[in-house]
Amino acid sequence: MRVIRAAHLGFCFGVRDALQVVAEVPCPQDVTIRGELVHNPLVLHQLDVRGFQREPESDRKTVPATEQVMITAHGISDRERQRLAAAGKQLIDTTCPLVTRVHRAAQQLAREGRHVIVIGRPGHVEVEGIIEDLPSATVIPNASEIGDLPSRFLGVICQSTTPPRLAAEVLSALRERYPEADLRSIDTICQPTRDRQQAVIDLLPNVDALVVVGGKNSNNTRELARLAEERGVRTLHIEHPSDLAPEWFEGVLTCGLTAGTSTLDSTVDAVEQVLSQIPSTADTGIRLVPPEMPRLAEEWPTLGAV
Ligand code: SF4
Known part of the structure; x- marks a missing residue:
């Protein structure tokens, strides 16, 4: 394949x-x-x-x-x-440094006297760190969860890994619900997040399926999978090469590969190695050669000696 x-x-x-x-x-x-x-x-x-x-x-x-x-x-x-x-x-x-930039933007808006709106996941560690320094803030996870706001003098920032599409939806919904508001927005989405999401969108027309590698609890990894799913592309979110099964790829001639920002290079390489062993017309009897990489227990040299 x-x-x-x-x-x-x-x-x-x-x-x-x-x-x-x-x-x-x-x-x-x-x-x-x-x-x-x-x-x-x-x-x-x-x-x-x-x-x-x-x-x-x-x-x-x-x-x-x-x-x-x-x-x-x-x-x-x-x-x-x-x-x-x-x-x-x-x-x-x-x-x-791109998270620090989000903090600084939020504090700037607060200094202007604005009620700060953070587009992001409530309870996420980055979001908690941002709002703890602010006199008043509201966290909004999506456009359907805009509640009553205590002010019409608003400043809007995003958690660094917010999908640009979601940020645009929330901003638009805010302007619709509070047309009289004085609203200033600072773009704080990090460039690596944008790059990875755009690269998936660019890749999809050229593939029959997409494999997304990364932690199941990783926000940005899940978003990469969601981008493909909502465009109707068959998508598989895995954490390790041993999660791949040849039968899933039946009928797939070309497979796209992406990974979240916390996925090791060695994991991506190993997944690519396994994918390339799968024939284009799936033969469910095929035995994949397992890659030489640990799931958990072996030493990973980049972290130094155990
Ligand atoms: S995704 Fe990476 S580059 Fe972007 S803010 Fe988080 S740590 Fe920084």
């Missing part, structure tokens, strides 16, 4: 930089990582194997016992930063 990769796929620079910092931590047992560094079970397992302490995202209000605390690419509020510093914690900050 012919396989075509999306022009942009997989790790973004924010995740790569965070993992580079992780790889250089000399004593992982002295470091607590707040929340999920990336939504990738293989990477998270490797962090455990190396001895990092990890706090679930839901526990972020406690003060970790270790001296050092790692902030993930999703960022935290300035308020939380000060709280940890006051508790004597040394911060290892891997906040993505």
Whole structure:
């Protein structure tokens, strides 16, 4: 079967930089990582194997016992930063600069006296970090969930990984519902997210099916799958090459391949290797050669020695 990769796929620079910092931590047992560094079970397992302490995202209000605390690419509020510093914690900050840009945009709108609207997922760690520093904010996940707003002087930003289509829908619905509002919007969707979504849209006319690789809990990965599904393209969202079954590809001559921003290059390569073994006319009796890559338990060199 012919396989075509999306022009942009997989790790973004924010995740790569965070993992580079992780790889250089000399004593992982002295470091607590707040929340999920990336939504990738293989990477998270490797962090455990190396001895990092990890706090679930839901526990972020406690003060970790270790001296050092790692902030993930999703960022935290300035308020939380000060709280940890006051508790004597040394911060290892891997906040993505594009997330910092979202914080700054929200604070600018708040300084103008606007009620800030964040288009994004309520409860998401990035969104929580943004709104904690604001005097007033409303999080809106989609155009059908615009409730009553306390002000008509509004500022709108987006969670960095918001699909551009969704942001446009919410903005349009806001203007329709509050035509009298003074509304200023700052575009805070990150470029790697845009690139990956546009690359999928560009790829779809050339393929019979699409395989999307990434964590099932990864927002941006799910969005890539959704883009293809809503355009009527047969789509398979997997986390690992062993999730592929030849019979699923019956009748597929050309398959597209993409991956979310927290998917390892090695996982994408291994999926491509398996896909290329599947004949165009599916023979369900075919035995796929398993790629040499771990699902969870083996060492992943980029994270450093175990
Ligand atoms: S998805 Fe965008 S905002 Fe998030 S870490 Fe990657 S580059 Fe940064």
